[in-house]
Amino acid sequence: MSSFILAIDQGTTSTRAIVFDGHYQVCGVGQQEFPQHFPRSGWVEHDPEDIWRTVQETIRFALANANLALTDIAAIGITNQRETTIVWDRATGRAIHNAIVWQDRRTADLCAELKAAGAEPGLTEKTGLLLDPYFSGTKIAWILDHVEDARARAERGELAFGTVDSFLLWRLTGGRVHATDATNAARTLLFNIRTGEWDRDLLELLRVPEAVLPEVRDSAADFGVTDESVVGAAIRIAGIAGDQHAAALGQACFKPGMLKSTYGTGCFALLNTGADFVPSQNRLLTTIAYRLDGKTTYALEGSIFVAGAAIQWLRDGLRLLDRADQSGPMAEAADPHQEVYLVPAFTGLGAPWWDAEARGALFGLTRATGPNEFVRAALESVCFQTRDLLDAMRRDWAQAGETVLRVDGGMVASDWTMQRLADILDAPVDRPVVLETTALGAAWLAGRQAGVWPAEDGFAASWRLNRKFLPAMTAATREAKLAGWRDAVRRTLTH
Numbered sequence: 001m002s003s004f005i006l007a008i009d010q011g012t013t014s015t016r017a018i019v020f021d022g023h024y025q026v027c028g029v030g031q032q033e034f035p036q037h038f039p040r041s042g043w044v045e046h047d048p049e050d051i052w053r054t055v056q057e058t059i060r061f062a063l064a065n066a067n068l069a070l071t072d073i074a075a076i077g078i079t080n081q082r083e084t085t086i087v088w089d090r091a092t093g094r095a096i097h098n099a100i101v102w103q104d105r106r107t108a109d110l111c112a113e114l115k116a117a118g119a120e121p122g123l124t125e126k127t128g129l130l131l132d133p134y135f136s137g138t139k140i141a142w143i144l145d146h147v148e149d150a151r152a153r154a155e156r157g158e159l160a161f162g163t164v165d166s167f168l169l170w171r172l173t174g175g176r177v178h179a180t181d182a183t184n185a186a187r188t189l190l191f192n193i194r195t196g197e198w199d200r201d202l203l204e205l206l207r208v209p210e211a212v213l214p215e216v217r218d219s220a221a222d223f224g225v226t227d228e229s230v231v232g233a234a235i236r237i238a239g240i241a242g243d244q245h246a247a248a249l250g251q252a253c254f255k256p257g258m259l260k261s262t263y264g265t266g267c268f269a270l271l272n273t274g275a276d277f278v279p280s281q282n283r284l285l286t287t288i289a290y291r292l293d294g295k296t297t298y299a300l301e302g303s304i305f306v307a308g309a310a311i312q313w314l315r316d317g318l319r320l321l322d323r324a325d326q327s328g329p330m331a332e333a334a335d336p337h338q339e340v341y342l343v344p345a346f347t348g349l350g351a352p353w354w355d356a357e358a359r360g361a362l363f364g365l366t367r368a369t370g371p372n373e374f375v376r377a378a379l380e381s382v383c384f385q386t387r388d389l390l391d392a393m394r395r396d397w398a399q400a401g402e403t404v405l406r407v408d409g410g411m412v413a414s415d416w417t418m419q420r421l422a423d424i425l426d427a428p429v430d431r432p433v434v435l436e437t438t439a440l441g442a443a444w445l446a447g448r449q450a451g452v453w454p455a456e457d458g459f460a461a462s463w464r465l466n467r468k469f470l471p472a473m474t475a476a477t478r479e480a481k482l483a484g485w486r487d488a489v490r491r492t493l494t495h
Helices: 049-066 108-116 120-127 136-146 150-154 163-173 198-206 243-252 308-319 324-332 370-396 417-426 439-451 454-459 475-492
Strands: 002-010 012-018 024-032 073-080 084-088 159-163 180-181 215-216 237-241 260-263 267-273 287-292 295-304 341-343 359-362 405-408 427-431 465-469
Touching: 002 049, 002 163, 002 439, 012 049, 012 439, 024 163, 024 215, 073 163, 073 439, 084 136, 084 163, 120 198, 136 150, 136 159, 136 198, 136 370, 150 159, 150 465, 159 163, 159 465, 163 180, 163 237, 180 237, 198 260, 198 370, 237 243, 237 439, 243 260, 243 287, 243 295, 243 439, 260 370, 260 439, 267 287, 267 370, 295 370, 308 324, 308 370, 324 417, 341 370, 341 475, 359 475, 370 417, 370 475, 405 417, 417 427, 417 465, 417 475
Parallel strands: 002 073, 073 237, 180 215, 260 405, 405 427
Antiparallel strands: 002 012, 012 024, 084 159, 260 267, 267 295, 287 295, 341 359, 427 465
């Protein structure tokens, strides 16, 4: 049997399809960006048809790039931007509203009302999450309340909800399979991660009809086969995981205490806590790292809403640089005597602050501040936010103490940024040879389920280090920078 695996990596700003061979090497890539829609301040949407179109086209590009046919593929794995919410018509497969993206804050008032009513502690106990617009549950309710006749149709079973993985699975299988995996279900506010089931009390609280929900399966499972009339061949779909969980798998973070952080549009750090459901006392999230063979592995997660998006803003909004890869050299050229801090709360602040109303701010500007200092402040903001997450993890779980951070995502190609990250964390940072870890994690799930790739231990043995970054900053400099950052955050918070 072929050992080629196709991974669909559907992200927030672009879609990629990547073909991996049996040695976990990339042998074909297709990538396309797609439009972002901002109907109002704090609202972020995608057209689901843009997502579907880019998935179809990138699959073709990746296969052509690899000089393979779809029939050469043993299985398909899917990884996706999480929490982004789509509701579609079961009869036509067409969405009834644009996808509401994870960054969207339109349900902040509903979340505040539920908090004021005392709903958050019970919800957190079951889901490990906080009452925040970030998650899918309140987004579903918003769509059902704002699209004509949607709530009645949902209750009649005419509509389906899914995160992006579930929508793609429906389309790929010609509407035959409405399912998701445990990692994506865990991000909806509706799934009890202790029992592994949709929770009727939570459905009632958030006013979501049970009839719209997908079936929840393991992350490595039989998710059906592609419809030949849709993609040209019948290929099994054998793995699904939300992007951050897939990245942890691609980084082979199988043992408790292993930590990965992905630096893409946002930044997400995931700490494997094994069989332990670790309730956070520091406003981190407790989530499902993955579920294999019916066994749930848990994680602590810290979510930073803006990482690479800050560089995108400087590039596309302020036009301070032409390409993202210019950011490292510009930061290195910045005036070391200027301490400029960017708090990138463009859509609120994530962990450990969770302030949906906070907005971005710059501190420390002088007449001499220029593009280089802006870029350095943007890159350092990612490092400072990661330090905040790591400190919170250490307070929550003693085994997080001396961990080494494995990193991935577009930003980690910058040596300057990774060195500054190690300096601010005062901890080693490991960058792997294979940076496509999110897609690799999805591919591994599919390959494992299809029986053509090895299980955990065999896969972990293949992980290879590209470079280890060790802290080189003096303690005094680090503490001064952290004090400046914490003061900037304090001035930005609204509560």
